[in-house]
Amino acid sequence: MKARTLTRHFRESLKSLGRNGWMTFASVSAVTVTLLLVGVFVLIMMNLNKVADDLENDVEIKSFVSLEADEEVISEMETAIKGISGVESVVYSTKEDELSDLVMDFGNEFRLFEQNNPLRDVFYVKATEPQQTENVATELSALEGVEKVEYGEGKIEKLFTFLNTGRNVGLVLILALLFTAMFLISNTIRITIVARRHEIEIMKLVGATNWFVRIPFILEGMWLGLLGSILPIGLIVALYYNVTEFLGPKLRGEMIQLLDFEPFIYQVSALILLMGVFIGIWGSFMSIRKFLRV
Amino acid sequence: MIQMKNVYKKYPNGIVALNGMNVEIKQGEFVYIVGPSGAGKSTFIKMMYREESPTSGQMLVNGVDLAKIKRKNVPLLRRQIGVVFQDFKLLPRLNVYENVAFALEVIEEKPEAIRKRVLEVLDLVGLKHKARMFPRELSGGEQQRISVARSIVNTPKVVIADEPTGNLDPETSWDIMNLFERINASGTTILMATHNREIVNTMRHRVIAIEGGLIARDEVGGDYGYEG
Numbered sequence: 001m002k003a004r005t006l007t008r009h010f011r012e013s014l015k016s017l018g019r020n021g022w023m024t025f026a027s028v029s030a031v032t033v034t035l036l037l038v039g040v041f042v043l044i045m046m047n048l049n050k051v052a053d054d055l056e057n058d059v060e061i062k063s064f065v066s067l068e069a070d071e072e073v074i075s076e077m078e079t080a081i082k083g084i085s086g087v088e089s090v091v092y093s094t095k096e097d098e099l100s101d102l103v104m105d106f107g108n109e110f111r112l113f114e115q116n117n118p119l120r121d122v123f124y125v126k127a128t129e130p131q132q133t134e135n136v137a138t139e140l141s142a143l144e145g146v147e148k149v150e151y152g153e154g155k156i157e158k159l160f161t162f163l164n165t166g167r168n169v170g171l172v173l174i175l176a177l178l179f180t181a182m183f184l185i186s187n188t189i190r191i192t193i194v195a196r197r198h199e200i201e202i203m204k205l206v207g208a209t210n211w212f213v214r215i216p217f218i219l220e221g222m223w224l225g226l227l228g229s230i231l232p233i234g235l236i237v238a239l240y241y242n243v244t245e246f247l248g249p250k251l252r253g254e255m256i257q258l259l260d261f262e263p264f265i266y267q268v269s270a271l272i273l274l275m276g277v278f279i280g281i282w283g284s285f286m287s288i289r290k291f292l293r294v
Numbered sequence: 295m296i297q298m299k300n301v302y303k304k305y306p307n308g309i310v311a312l313n314g315m316n317v318e319i320k321q322g323e324f325v326y327i328v329g330p331s332g333a334g335k336s337t338f339i340k341m342m343y344r345e346e347s348p349t350s351g352q353m354l355v356n357g358v359d360l361a362k363i364k365r366k367n368v369p370l371l372r373r374q375i376g377v378v379f380q381d382f383k384l385l386p387r388l389n390v391y392e393n394v395a396f397a398l399e400v401i402e403e404k405p406e407a408i409r410k411r412v413l414e415v416l417d418l419v420g421l422k423h424k425a426r427m428f429p430r431e432l433s434g435g436e437q438q439r440i441s442v443a444r445s446i447v448n449t450p451k452v453v454i455a456d457e458p459t460g461n462l463d464p465e466t467s468w469d470i471m472n473l474f475e476r477i478n479a480s481g482t483t484i485l486m487a488t489h490n491r492e493i494v495n496t497m498r499h500r501v502i503a504i505e506g507g508l509i510a511r512d513e514v515g516g517d518y519g520y521e522g
Binding site for chain 2: 016196
């Protein structure tokens, strides 16, 4: 194919977009609505996934140091804990720190205990992977100087199962929605091509090769996808910008955070754009196939 | 230039359209194909540009056997022959100029050459002044003239016409026929299926009558021969 023919195909595809008027408008609208739906859904699901991660990562093991342990034992314990495989971080908190936390959380009545502090020194230990928490906890409880270990046994397993189920359901929903979107968009494009099957036949009878007929249609599908993704991208960027502006400050310091505006929003925009263009091209290609047999 | 040897065509539904046909048409001839509906006329014509292919037999156009031609080479064959249809088959979304230019864009002609040649043939069919109009804005006769212009724009050796006057009133039919006469006078072979007795009897040329999938009559300067 000569370069001027490719130029011709580009020109024809744009011209056809204009001359098809209402058909173009209908297809672009369908693509817009579908991609907007996909975009909003992806925003929600990805953030729910983030929340699940945050919840999981918040799980920590509280290991109480026995009263007999002196400073030497405590510093040995710290080294030992750091040596356990799967430990991400260790934070040491004295019983005085613990008490002041209590006072902060529950009020000045707890100052009564300042004369005779019944609390223990504590190591807060986090596992690199939330799922390893249980193993790490078992190893911790075997260490010398550890009185007992708490990590919400039983509860966190339930939480993990719940979050995993949630994530899987989300994944299935996203896949189902993507599939539906592909079906809807390529079907819209199919309708516009079916309406023009006689044109394809005429082109073939006048001596056009399959590719000569196909390329302008494929380019037209690409333009439809491109045009249809502009509005969804704009709306989703604006929507997420406002959500992060509004919720971001309120969540500051909390364990649950939204995904940062950048680069997440660029990834979602790219996804929408690529989906639109890819489905546009693919839809045209598939729909035109059977009309080329002339 | 067109040669059929024992061409046989059976459709999937069992109908035998051509039943061992033999015919030879030389370069520069003007041939009418006549015969009752369903006799095989359309099949005969459609085989020339490979809309249908023979079930068996040999069918040579410009030395190429259409019974054996590969699917991907069909466009190349169609570029060497011009086809005019009863229903014009113009592209509705392209204007007059673009419709005619399409046949040249297909062969990747240079834009300047396309422009020159398209205006030339539009002038020949007398519609240069309507180049920017769309098919729906033209009368049937005008649309058919555009279709004729498209068929000759890449100077084919043969023009095939399937009842080109079938949808036209008598007066415009004569305009179209005069065009074909001029094209034929420049050395182009014309093959035309028709039901128009008056035309066949007035503009005398070779007449091939097809009946029951066979050639019933073949005479140069013959008349239509059927009761209208």
